[in-house]
Amino acid sequence: MKVTKSTLLASAVAAIAGSAMAEEMTLVSWGGAYQASQTKAYAEPFMEMNPGLTIVWDESSPEAVAKLRAMNEAGNITWDLVDVVAADAIRLCDEGLAMEYDPDELLAAAPDGTPASEDFGDLLVSDCFIPQIVYSTTAAYRPDLLPDGAPAPDSICAMFDMETYPGKRTLEKRPINNMEWALICDGVAKDDVYDVLATEEGQQRALDKLGTIKDQVVWWGAAAEPPQLLADGEVVMGTSYNGRWFSAIEEQDQPFEMLWDAQVFDLDGWIIPAGLSEERLARVKEFVKFATDTQRLADQAKFISYGPARASSAPLVGQHAELGIDMAPHMPTDPNNAKNTFLYNYEFWADYRDDIDAKFQAWLAQ
Amino acid sequence: MTDATQSGPMLAADGTPLKKSLARSLRRRKVRALALIAPLLLFVLLSFVIPIVSMLFRSVENGIVSETLPLTVVELRNWDADSGELPDEALYAAFVKDMIAAVEAKEHTRLGTRLNYEETGMSSMFRKSGRNIKRLDPEADAPFKEKLIDIHEGWGEVETWRTIKTHAVPITNGYFLNAIDMRRTPEGPRAQPEDKQILVKLFGRTLFMSLIITGACILLAYPVSYLLATLPMRVSNLLMILVLLPFWTSLLVRTSAWKVMLQQQGVINETLVWLGFVADDARLVIINNQFGTIIAMTHILLPFMILPMYSVMQTIPPSYTRAAKSMGATNWTTFWRIYFPQSIPGIGAGSILVFILAIGYYITPEIVGGTKGVFISNRIAYHISSSLNWGLAAALGTILLAVVLLLYWCYDKIVGIDNVKLG
Incomplete structure (x- = not known):
């Protein structure tokens, strides 16, 4: 009897000690193909290098800002590293929910010794933001649904050209990007777009331009919707993230054509939540250093058509891991695709988002 | 001796006054009862009441x-x-x-x-x-x-x-003003500029569409519940499973299924075009608008109407209708004068359930509602998770809660909440 008791006790102690030793790190991401690319490119290799460490994924990135704020108020941060778009990173930084860091200290230098701050360059848009990829919001269309004899669209303004390209289109149900495109197609020079959009008249002008196609637009909320709508023939053209189009065209053989014109570049990357314990922070730092080095970011591009955020990673981008096609021509940053690009102005939208969104929603409801 | 006892207070066996002794034992019993439900009460308080109250408090908090x-x-x-x-x-x-x-x-x-x-x-x-x-x-x-x-x-x-x-004020009415399309200015409350007014409209639309959905549910659920309550057991069981099956299916699956059904290249339009009722270039627009929201939500909320109706109808004795008929009433009179009045508590319970659920829905309107079929809850969700304006979200939520309570109160005054039966 005594033996059984002490054995039980010993095994209980061992179990507790064991669970303490098996370390866990919770990463937050977007799910789907994107999270899969992260798993394959750096989470799995990192776990192999660190036996005993388990990486747990939480697919909460879409509502990461609100959840982090709630966690912070409750005083219990359960996430170790969070994948967010740059605009959200700026807001988290503003709210004091993300940790500020020094790029040259935290991130690995490029193989040729270029410090991280130069290698990432302008993409370090916030003191808290650790860039991973460049993606773009861009348009695609179905050639077979366009009228016979219509020229292949080569400009984003085809979206507003109901005469040449009749049929429904799909646009994201928010002002960002749509307002800019509307102004460009209304004759505003690219460099002046945000100056115009900062004025009441400019906002009205953009809404008026969007108003010319309003009754032909299906507004989407999730980026998976546009490829579906286009595949069903519900719309003839639409906008979504370039990775979604790539996956529909190359992996699912959909008869879509990309329309890269005036694609809007945006960034996605990590933030480290503020207030992690030192032990957790040390582990996260180790992971981040590994996961954002030149080779790892280039590896990620094997699985998804998003451009690596490091300049030094670009030449290392190879072929798709399963399809074996060259990935470079599918990157938003490829010179052929990036002939006419548009830069998303984070600062502008951080200021004007609430104001313009209220107007946009009121306009939609009219 | 006898006189003395009768003039003093009545005593219990241990000599204390009976009144006191009774009160004490009653109190003890109350404490015991309270202790028994204390864990549940605490749980509800800690995990439900306090979070809701603290969230609602944000609507005025501005420290x-x-x-x-x-x-x-x-x-x-x-x-x-x-x-x-x-x-x-x-x-x-x-x-x-x-x-x-x-x-x-x-x-x-x-x-x-x-x-x-x-x-x-x-x-x-x-x-x-x-x-x-x-x-x-x-x-x-x-x-x-x-x-x-x-x-x-x-x-x-x-x-x-x-x-x-x-x-700069620590307690503000600013969020509530924003919630009704006004704003706080140094000169006092002022209306928002016209091009930013949307929330009052959304409140109105939410109430209006919830009423339509509740009405549609009543119309559809009544015959189904009647069949469920009157058909022989074997058939009604099968029918019950048909009612419950969608009830157990994920909300998202059902909503997405409606998308496939209703879109312009969807099942309904394809069938209509194939049958020649609709021209190929004039397909019906029955999704991404109010119509889509009403159809999808009526379907999703239907079981919440059928189940209370069914359980009330089951308790209506068939002998009443037989008695009415034996006395010469027509089928219609029997139904309208005898059966229907007894089924009203079921309609009441179902309507309250469906209406209150409908008013707070946001996933279905978001997916099938397009721009004209979205509810106020969609704005609340936006302010909670995207704009992070929790104060405004809390104010909108408080107003919504107040509207529901007000309607509940009206309902109690007009119909009487005692007439509502869930079974």
Whole structure:
């Protein structure tokens, strides 16, 4: 009897000690193909290098800002590293929910010794933001649904050209990007777009331009919707993230054509939540250093058509891991695709988002 | 002896007055009963009531301005917002002191976000100024007025200080005003500019569409519940499974299924075109509008109407209708005068359930509602998870809750809540 008791006790102690030793790190991401690319490119290799460490994924990135704020108020941060778009990173930084860091200290230098701050360059848009990829919001269309004899669209303004390209289109149900495109197609020079959009008249002008196609637009909320709508023939053209189009065209053989014109570049990357314990922070730092080095970011591009955020990673981008096609021509940053690009102005939208969104929603409801 | 006993208070066996003894035992029983439900009560209180109340409290809570800029707020009291002139140096000095402390604690950007809800541009003004103000020395670098205006021209605008002063109160009605398309200004509540008014419209639409959905549910559920209650057991069981099966299916699956059914290249339109009822180039638009929301939500909420109706109808004795018929009533009279009145409590219970559920729905309208079929809850969700304006979200939620309680009260007055039966 005594033996059984002490054995039980010993095994209980061992179990507790064991669970303490098996370390866990919770990463937050977007799910789907994107999270899969992260798993394959750096989470799995990192776990192999660190036996005993388990990486747990939480697919909460879409509502990461609100959840982090709630966690912070409750005083219990359960996430170790969070994948967010740059605009959200700026807001988290503003709210004091993300940790500020020094790029040259935290991130690995490029193989040729270029410090991280130069290698990432302008993409370090916030003191808290650790860039991973460049993606773009861009348009695609179905050639077979366009009228016979219509020229292949080569400009984003085809979206507003109901005469040449009749049929429904799909646009994201928010002002960002749509307002800019509307102004460009209304004759505003690219460099002046945000100056115009900062004025009441400019906002009205953009809404008026969007108003010319309003009754032909299906507004989407999730980026998976546009490829579906286009595949069903519900719309003839639409906008979504370039990775979604790539996956529909190359992996699912959909008869879509990309329309890269005036694609809007945006960034996605990590933030480290503020207030992690030192032990957790040390582990996260180790992971981040590994996961954002030149080779790892280039590896990620094997699985998804998003451009690596490091300049030094670009030449290392190879072929798709399963399809074996060259990935470079599918990157938003490829010179052929990036002939006419548009830069998303984070600062502008951080200021004007609430104001313009209220107007946009009121306009939609009219 | 007998006289003495009768004149004093009646005593219990242990000599205490009976009244006291009874009260004590009653109290003990109450305490025991309370102790028995205490865990549940505590659980409900801690996990339900307190979070909801604290969330609702955010709709008026506004300590952030006076906590982040304590000295400035004091100085602002001496400044006349209507004078059209900039505040004096004392205020700028107080502001610099406040900001240095706030930047240290990284709270200035949070304040910028808060004020940006009221005045566009505040967010970047606080963020950009933070770095430069941190370098100032509160003693050596005075005077500050010119320096601050150099750092950001916004500090030289009267409107900036008016906004800060207007929103410096610790308890504000600003969020509630925003929730009804108004805003707090130094001159008192004013209407929002016309092109930003949307929330009152959404409240109205939410109520109107919820009523239509409830009505549609009543019409569809009544015959089904009647069949369920009157058909022989074997058939009605099968029917019951057909009712419950969609009830157990995921909400998202059912909503997406409606998308496949209703879209322009969807099942219904394809069938109609194939049958020749509709021309190929004039397909019906029955999704991404109010119609789509009403159809999908009626389907999703139907079981909540059928089940209470069914359980009430089951208790209506068939002998009543037989008696009515034996006395010469027509089928219609029997139904309308005998059966229907007895089934009203079921309709009442189902309507309350469906209406209250409908008013708070947001996933289905988001997916099938397009632009004209979305509800106020979609805006609440947006402000909770995207714009992070939790104060406004809380105000909208409080109003929604108040509307539901008001309707419930009206319902109680008109129909009487005692007439509602879930079974």
